[in-house]
Amino acid sequence: MPTSSRSTNLYTVEQVRRIDQAAIREGGLPGTELMQRAATAAFAALRRIWPQARTLTVIAGSGNNGGDAFLLARLAREAQWQVQLVALGERSGGDAAAARDAWIREGGRITVADMQTRLPDADVLVDGLFGTGIARAPEGVAAHLIEAMNAFRGGRLALDVPSGLDADNGTAPGPVLRADATVSFVGWKRGLFTADGVDCCGQLELDLLGIPDPVCAGIGPDCELLEAGFANVLPPRIRNVNKGRFGHVLIIGGDIGMPGSVRLAGEAALRVGAGLVSIATRAQHIGAVVGDRPELMAMAADGPQSTEAMLARASVLAVGPGLGQGAWGHALWDKALRAGLPLVLDADGLNLLARQPLPLPATTVLTPHPGEAARLLGCDTAAIQADRFAAARALASRYACVVVLKGAGSLVAAADGRIALCPFGNPGMASAGMGDVLTGVVAGLLAQGLGAWDAACLGTLVHARAGDRAAGPRPRGMIASDLFEALRDVVNGSPS
Ligand SMILES: NC(=O)C1=CN([C@@H]2O[C@H](COP(=O)(O)OP(=O)(O)OC[C@H]3O[C@@H](n4cnc5c(N)ncnc54)[C@H](O)[C@@H]3O)[C@@H](O)[C@H]2O)[C@@H](O)CC1
Ligand SMILES: Nc1ncnc2c1ncn2[C@@H]1O[C@H](COP(=O)(O)OP(=O)(O)O)[C@@H](O)[C@H]1O
Ligand SMILES: [K+]
Secondary structure, rough: OOOOOOOOOEEOOOHHHHHHHHHHHHOOHHHHHHHHHHHHHHHHHHHHHHOOEEEEEEEOOOHHHHHHHHHHHHHHHHOOEEEOOOOOOOOOOOHHHHHHHHHHOOOOOEEEEEOOOOOOOOOOEEEOOOOOOOOOOOOOHHHHHHHHHOOOOOOOEEEEEEEOOOOOOOOOOOOOOOOOOOEEEEEEEEEHHHHOOOHHEEEEEEEEEOOOHHHHOOOOOOOEOOOOOHHHHHOOOOOOHHHHHHOOEEOOOOOOOHHHHHHHHHHHHHHHHOOOOEEOOOHHHHHHHOOOOEEEEEEEOOOHHHHHHHHHHHHHEEEEOOOOOOOOHHHEOOOOHHHOOOOOEOOOHHHHHHOOOOOOOOOEEEEOOOOOOOHHHHHOOHHHOOHHHHHHHHEEEEEEEEEEEOOOOOOOEEOOHHHHHHHHOHHHHHOOOHHHHHHHHHHHHOOOOOOOHHHHHHHHHHHHHHHHHHHOOOOOOOHHHHHHHHHHHHHHOOOO
């Protein structure tokens, strides 16, 4: 795992609440003090991000997120900014009530929003409508305010969480703010980094509000961010070695019409350092597989004996790319799973598992996208995306293995409930064959001796960072093969 620090910890909303309460109870930090610190941190970030700004429109909800907003509005006015404040509702609750009173006491004016409200123009807008306390999809005036904020022509800064986002799961059941920047308080909420969260937050900053580490001890985290430094889990190579030390990956798949998937997985395994890579595929695909990549070996998987001979030489299997679910694919899949070798299962390898849940080898990594995950759990894709963390954990526990749930903010889950999130990757990677590359990467790392958890975490990280490096500012039109050179750079730790 990456070295644990609070800046790489991801928390549930409930865990952040417990930290708040512990800070108030045991840390001697009253809620009003935390709110003041949140406002101060957010105003400092705002000035850093928009150094020319002098006018502000502040939106305050009725809870403590609104409290942060009232206090930020005060700070801006004290700094001689021109501030206009729009509130949802006539009253604020809890510590926010005192913040609202202070704003009014000092002569601040409040526009109480209705369906006709138009937001005043300003350099920057501060979203303090909803934070972690959002309880349902915004409707009526709340929804109108979010839509108006999205139409606002200046910069948009969200306090803690973009309003409308479920900070636990990254889902947006209704309208949601698309912020240019989000300053989050106390700890990262896990939903900021996956599903819709990745499109709503903009630039992310975290302020711990000065809550000391001991106050948080024993509270979570729920999940850890995979960091660039994780690449260190792969030991440097000594010079006196030969290819036999770095494993022999056998990729099984490529039914009629699908030679590309095994070709991509095979080269990916080589590009992260596997010693030998063989492909077991249809006889007619052998030329296509080795044609422009002669370092790959390819053999016809055309009967039980040839399959057994290939399995006997392999140290790691990657089963599924282009495998199909017909009799040919099923027979290979069945033999491969019973071989007991470290295994990566993807694509039709997963679809066959959903149909026939065979026991899996002790070292197994499943790499489903949300559609495959849904088949494995017997639900629909929307249910997977509604709580990706629960889905990844349920899969790892049901199949007693390590699972990579792919997609924006890929998750790696282990059967013991451990979970890590990859904050890298980009929409250019939503293209054919990218998953095949990931399969090859994870298999290539298993072949070099990593365990299932480390290979899945490092593989997900290396694949996503290679995708970012290859995409640069041109994600659209990136193809899976564009990642190969970048994989080699990233796995060798060269700076981007
Ligand atoms: N001491 C603390 O607890 C701290 C809290 N902080 C801030 O407080 C926030 C959490 O505050 P709260 O728990 O008060 O929650 P919020 O301020 O996020 O929202 C809760 C309020 O919105 C209402 N509401 C929820 N969903 C709604 C919907 N769909 N439509 C209309 N109204 C809705 C609730 O009735 C409640 O009044 C954090 O996100 C953070 O910004 C910070 O000030 C740091 C310290
Ligand atoms: N929008 C995105 N942001 C980050 N990563 C993405 C995005 N879209 C796809 N990816 C990554 O690209 C890969 C696509 O895998 P998959 O859907 O199985 O593709 P294929 O079936 O074409 O091989 C996964 O690793 C996924 O996490
Ligand atoms: K907010």
